[in-house]
Amino acid sequence: MACRYQADEICPEDLPVIAAEALAAGLDSPTLCELAGWPRHADARDIRDAFEQALAESGIELPDPSLARRHALRRLAARLIDGETAPADLVTDDWWETEVETAAERSFVALIPQCECCIEYTLGLDQQTWTAQLRIAALALTSSPPIGPGC
Incomplete structure (x- = not known):
């Protein structure tokens, strides 16, 4: 997902659902838990920031x-x-x-x-x-x- 996100293939409004799916799959971080509860219509910049923070907390680097x-x-x-x-x-x-x-x-x-x-x-x-x-x-x-x- 980090690669698809970095390639602009994922809309910010889909990231809370992706966060919830990641939690269900066993990935866990404080920001990921928070993001999973956000509504789709939250501010896109906030969603992006939270998603990138959740990746960092999980040890996942954004690709070039x-x-x-x-x-x-x-x-x-x-x-x-x-x-x-x-x-x-x-x-x-x-x-x-x-x-x-x-x-x-x-x-x-x-x-x-x-x-x-x-x-x-x-x-x-x-x-x-x-x-x-x-x-x-x-x-x-x-x-x-x-x-x-x-x-």
């Missing part, structure tokens, strides 16, 4: 943001392969800004247009070929060796 983003890219590729996300949905985030380091990451990111209007402009009418290339690149990325500490 760029590493967390690279792990998020791999999760995105896996969701594409599993059919949980459509190729056109990949342009909803700024993946092209991700600091990639491997050839597999570069190949995958290079196929993601920067915005929705760029899909048609970049790909023309050959979206079927683009979709196939994107899936091949996603498979190569998810099959490549893991990066850094696991997230």
